[in-house]
Structure formats: structure tokens, C-alpha cells
Amino acid sequence: MKTLVVYESFFGNTEKIARAIGTALGLADTDIVRVSDLKPGQLTGLELFIAGSPTRAFQPSPETKTFLKGLPSGALNGVKVAAFDTRAVMNEKTPGILRFFAGLFGYAAEPMAKMLIKKGGTQVLAPAGFFVLNSEGPLKEGELERAAEWVKGIQ
Numbered sequence: 001m002k003t004l005v006v007y008e009s010f011f012g013n014t015e016k017i018a019r020a021i022g023t024a025l026g027l028a029d030t031d032i033v034r035v036s037d038l039k040p041g042q043l044t045g046l047e048l049f050i051a052g053s054p055t056r057a058f059q060p061s062p063e064t065k066t067f068l069k070g071l072p073s074g075a076l077n078g079v080k081v082a083a084f085d086t087r088a089v090m091n092e093k094t095p096g097i098l099r100f101f102a103g104l105f106g107y108a109a110e111p112m113a114k115m116l117i118k119k120g121g122t123q124v125l126a127p128a129g130f131f132v133l134n135s136e137g138p139l140k141e142g143e144l145e146r147a148a149e150w151v152k153g154i155q
């Protein structure tokens with residue numbers, strides 16, 4: 001299945017998840033490309049398109065949003081799509097106000113999935129979030145394995 005995994009990553013954590021996903025899918029058929037390095041034409045002939053972004057201020061990164069919004073209408077017609085994000089672990093040490101706003105405004109993957117569907121894609125996996133322990137990482141233990149499991153759920 002010809003696949004493109006596009007990601008944005010400031011500290012490398014989302015990139016690690018993107019690579020774990022690519023490896024799980026089989027690298028021969030899968031391109032894994034940073035959104036800023038994407039070349040015209042890399043979206044043509046795709047069967048599966050997966051987009052990943054760090055959650056920033058409860059949303060996808062600005063570059064991810066610009067890219068997804070800028071896709072021509074119908075660009076993903078007939079393409080299977082899925083979205084993931086990375087996000088901070090929220091626990092009892094997280095300031096209450098942050099937890100409140102995270103509950104209210106959510107994370108990057110859901111709005112990304114909506115944008116992919118709006119461009120014609122057929123969602124084949126529920127949006128997923130993978131946890132980092134601090135803003136710069138590392139990823140929570142087991143998240144690379146969870147990402148590999150996530151993509152194996154594709155129909």
C-alpha cells in the first residue's frame with residue numbers, strides 16, 4: 001500500500017512516532033517526510049496518508065495546520081487517512097488550569113483528522129495521541145510500540 005507519513009517535530013518525539021509507524025507499515029512502500037520537506041507530487045498515487053504533529057497550544061503546529069488547510073479540495077479523494085499527535089502527560093502535578101484547558105480545547109489529532117476528511121480522505125483509524133513526559137520528551141515508555149500497534153488496526 002503506497003503510503004506517506006508526514007510529520008512536524010520540534011524536539012524529535014513526533015518524528016520517532018512517525019518512524020515507528022513507517023517501520024510497522026513496511027518501509028519499502030512508505031515515505032516518511034517532514035512537512036517542510038514535502039515536494040509537490042508526493043501526494044499523488046497514494047493509498048494511505050498519515051499526518052502527525054506535536055500538540056501546541058491545544059492544536060496542531062502552525063505549519064501542520066497551514067499544510068493541511070492548503071491541500072486542494074478533493075486532494076485526498078479515495079485515499080485512506082489517519083492522524084496522530086504527541087502531547088504532554090497530564091497528571092496531578094500538571095497545573096489545574098492547563099488540565100482544564102486541555103479538557104476544553106483538546107489536542108492536535110482530532111482537528112487534523114477533520115481536515116483530512118474535509119479534503120476527501122476516508123478515515124481508517126481513530127485519531128491517536130502519544131505521550132511525552134516533558135515538553136522536549138522523552139516519549140513515555142511503550143509509546144513507540146503503541147504507535148506500531150495503532151497502525152496495524154488499518155482495514
Ligand SMILES: Cc1cc2nc3c(=O)[nH]c(=O)nc-3n(C[C@H](O)[C@H](O)[C@H](O)COP(=O)(O)O)c2cc1C
Binds near residue numbers: 008012015058088132
Ligand atoms: C509552546 C508549546 C506548547 C505546547 N502546548 C501543548 C498543549 O497544548 N497540549 C499538550 O498536551 N502538550 C503541549 N505541549 C507539549 C508538546 O506537545 C510536546 O512538546 C511535543 O509533543 C513534543 O513533540 P516534538 O518532540 O515532536 O516536538 C506544548 C509544548 C510547547 C513547547
